Amino acid sequence: xxxxxxxxxxxxxxxxxxxxxxxxxxxxxxxxxxxxxxxxxxxxxxxxxxxxxxxxxxxxxxxxxxxxxxxxxxxxxxxxxxxxxxxxxxxxxxxxxxxxxxxxxxxxxxxxxxxxxxxxxxxxxxxxxxxxxxxxxxxxxxxxxxxxxxxxxxxxxxxxxxxxxxxxxxxxxxxxxxxxxxxxxxxxxxxxxxxxxxxxxxxxxxxxxxxxxxxxxxxxxxxxxxxxxxxxxxxxxxxxxxxxxxxxxxxxxxxxxxxxxxxxxxxxxxxxxxxxxxxxxxxxxxxxxxxxxxxxxxxxxxxxxxxxxxxxxxxxxxxxxxxxxxxxxxxxxxxxxxxxxxxxxxxxxxxxxxxxxxxxxxxxxxxxxxxxxxxxxxxxxxxxxxxxxxxxxxxxxxxxxxxxxxxxxxxxxxxxxxxxxxxxxxxxxxxxxxxxxxxxxxxxxxxxxxxxxxxxxxxxxxx
Numbered sequence: 001x002x003x004x005x006x007x008x009x010x011x012x013x014x015x016x017x018x019x020x021x022x023x024x025x026x027x028x029x030x031x032x033x034x035x036x037x038x039x040x041x042x043x044x045x046x047x048x049x050x051x052x053x054x055x056x057x058x059x060x061x062x063x064x065x066x067x068x069x070x071x072x073x074x075x076x077x078x079x080x081x082x083x084x085x086x087x088x089x090x091x092x093x094x095x096x097x098x099x100x101x102x103x104x105x106x107x108x109x110x111x112x113x114x115x116x117x118x119x120x121x122x123x124x125x126x127x128x129x130x131x132x133x134x135x136x137x138x139x140x141x142x143x144x145x146x147x148x149x150x151x152x153x154x155x156x157x158x159x160x161x162x163x164x165x166x167x168x169x170x171x172x173x174x175x176x177x178x179x180x181x182x183x184x185x186x187x188x189x190x191x192x193x194x195x196x197x198x199x200x201x202x203x204x205x206x207x208x209x210x211x212x213x214x215x216x217x218x219x220x221x222x223x224x225x226x227x228x229x230x231x232x233x234x235x236x237x238x239x240x241x242x243x244x245x246x247x248x249x250x251x252x253x254x255x256x257x258x259x260x261x262x263x264x265x266x267x268x269x270x271x272x273x274x275x276x277x278x279x280x281x282x283x284x285x286x287x288x289x290x291x292x293x294x295x296x297x298x299x300x301x302x303x304x305x306x307x308x309x310x311x312x313x314x315x316x317x318x319x320x321x322x323x324x325x326x327x328x329x330x331x332x333x334x335x336x337x338x339x340x341x342x343x344x345x346x347x348x349x350x351x352x353x354x355x356x357x358x359x360x361x362x363x364x365x366x367x368x369x370x371x372x373x374x375x376x377x378x379x380x381x382x383x384x385x386x387x388x389x390x391x392x393x394x395x396x397x398x399x400x401x402x403x404x405x406x407x408x409x410x411x412x413x414x415x416x417x418x419x420x421x422x423x424x425x426x427x428x429x430x431x432x433x434x435x436x437x438x439x440x441x442x443x444x445x446x447x448x449x450x451x452x453x454x455x456x457x458x459x460x461x462x463x
Contacts (some may be wrong), residue, residue, distance in 0.1 A: 010070065011048045014092070016026045017060045024049040031074065033095065034087040035383035037343045040085025040400065046073070049093040050229045055173065055181060055212040062210065064178025065455050072455050076116060076148035076207035078142045081343045084151070084205045084460050094210065096147050103213070105130055110218045111187060116147025117288075118213050132218040135162035138420065139331055152422035153203035157327065160378025161287075162219070162251045164420065166202040171382050173213035174201055177451040187215055200446070202376055205422050206457040208450045225253055226452070227320030228296045228313040230303035231278040235259060237307035238280035239353035240286025242377045245284075246350065250295055254285035255378030256327045259357075262374045265333035266326050274326070275310055280357075282377065283327055285320065319374060330374045339370075340390035342403050346443040347381040348415030360384050367402040369395065381419035423461045432463035 011025045024030070025048050035043040037042060047070070052058050071091040087093055087098045102116035107130050114123060118348050120141040124134045137156035138144055144154070147234045150172070155164040171185025184196040201209055234237040242255060258266075261272055272280065281304065286295035300311045314320040334341055348356050357373065364371035375382030384406055388399035407417055407430050417430045418421075432440060443462055447454075 007433060010068075010092070013049055013068075014061065014090050015051060015062065017064055018057055021052075022050055022052065022057060023306050024051070030087070030093070033078070033093055033374065034121065035193060036078040036080040036083060036085040036424075038081050038083040038086070038424065038426050040403075041086055042438040043083075043086040044089035046087040046089075046091045047092045051095045051098050051136065051449045053098050055175065057344075058094065058175045058212050059179045059181055060097075061092060062175055062177060062455075065092055066345075066448075069453055070455060071280075071458050072210075073457055074151075074210045076145040077119070077143050077311070079144045079201075080148060080152065080422065080424065082152070082205075082422045085418050085424055085459065086425065088459065096210070096212070097145070099144075099147075099212065102126055105132070105218075106187075106408045107132065109325055110188065110215070110220070110320045111215055112218060113213065113215050114146050115213060116145060116150070119147045120144050120146060127218050128221060133223050134168070134218055137170060139310050139328065142169045144390045145198060146214050148283075149325060150202050150211055150214055151205050152420060153162045154383065155376065155420040157256055158298055159381070160255050161251050161375055166199060167204065169198055169202055170217050170239040171199055171343070172198055172211050174209035174211055174285065177453065177456050181212075185215065189217075201263045203422070203462050205424060207447060207461050210456070221285040222253065223286040223292070224317045225285040225320060226281065226292040226296055226314060227254075227323045228299055228311060229274075230300070230308040230311045230325050231275055232280045232282070232303075232307060233278060233309050234307060235280045236354045239284060239357050239377070240283050240328045241308065241419030242353055243304040243305045243350050244306060245299055248298065248302070250298055251300070252284045252295060253287040253378070254283065254324070254376060255376070256283045256340060257281070257377035258283070258327065258330065258374045259372060261370065261372040262330050262333070263326070264355070265337060266320070266329045267298055267373065269333050269336055270325065270329055272322065272326050278309065282327075283323060283325070301382060304326065327374065334372060334385055334387070337387055338431070339387040341422070342384065342386040342388070342399055344384040344403060345418045345421035346384070346406060346410035347379070347419035348410055348413045350378075350380045352413040352415070353377060353380060353382075356382060356409065356415075359413075363402050363405045363409065367398045367405065369399050371402060371406075374421070379419070425460060428459075428463045429459065431461065460461075
């Protein structure tokens with residue numbers, strides 16, 4: 001970390017490069033912006049915060065930082081869960097939050113062009129007014145930004161039918177480590193000329209370049225969905241229902257899982273009248289218009305055959321939205337437990353969902369910690385949460401051990417260590433276990449080629 005004099009010189013140099021009101025070095029401001037929402041991820045002391053408002057701000061910062069070998073940590077809403085936006089000692093925090101304009105909504109071409117600071121839910125509402133639909137909908141959609149979603153290739157509850165953020169990114173404007181501005185992709189529906197640099201940048205967590213503009217594909221607005229919930233006395237039966245329902249060829253727009261602990265936590269902040277004593281809940285939606293009732297009837301048939309104790313099929317959009325609220329409140333409900341939370345994110349083949357949920361139960365018992373679980377069951381992406389007393393050193397160690405055991409379980413089942421939260425700091429070592437030697441070499445070679453001085457979010461993603 002540079003000394004205070006060096007930090008002041010850095011701040012003065014940045015102020016000379018940028019318009020007034022972009023650079024901040026007040027210690028309280030820096031502390032407030034020094035970390036995201038991850039647990040077990042340290043945050044250093046930054047030298048400065050830059051609130052960029054246009055691409056030229058980003059380009060100037062990166063060119064200066066590259067010339068002076070100063071690390072830069074790009075930030076959005078800091079709602080991430082992997083420590084990727086945490087400060088490093090002596091770094092420049094580069095905030096994109098103020099770059100929040102929706103630049104274009106093209107109804108004819110069904111696409112939108114946005115700056116990275118646009119909040120996901122704001123974009124979704126804006127395109128809905130034009131009769132269009134932006135499907136990626138992470139649970140944090142009311143606070144997370146499109147730039148952050150691109151950074152981790154975030155998904156959400158509609159992934160099972162529509163896919164993740166990367167499936168909707170047509171093109172990017174990216175500032176490279178040396179300050180050059182690069183455009184990737186096309187506005188056209190098809191474009192395969194050269195290497196797919198757009199895909200390379202999506203999910204890179206700010207380690208290869210800083211995204212300053214995003215062109216996303218849209219879809220026509222779907223029909224108002226219908227919703228059903230099923231409650232199970234055994235967790236394994238809910239997992240078997242997921243596989244059985246999808247194996248019949250059904251493609252719901254939402255298929256979500258909540259275990260008993262998550263349902264109980266939600267009930268404590270919003271009494272939705274769910275039955276007591278159930279081990280798991282599945283929530284399903286179909287947005288196929290006139291076909292939706294048949295989709296939900298098929299779901300009810302499979303769920304009851306697999307042992308569901310109760311199935312409720314809504315007959316109105318309003319009731320369905322109330323049921324969906326249960327899933328959207330999971331994050332808030334977990335935070336109100338009064339415990340530290342280590343939020344996991346593993347994805348396994350759907351046929352192994354039973355093995356995953358049963359394995360997590362064993363891990364919780366073995367390490368004597370509480371493990372709550374919800375997630376996107378339709379695509380095998382589950383979000384177990386280890387809740388623990390961080391004032392108890394021994395329990396904190398057991399929580400970390402439980403987290404690691406869940407990571408290993410996901411890999412053992414042929415899965416991956418993250419489906420949408422990213423690697424950041426939290427899972428760097430685990431990425432080294434998931435990738436083979438050649439894959440790790442190729443990843444490091446790409447990083448070195450695009451960022452030879454290692455200024456872009458160093459110590460993140462790659463071990």
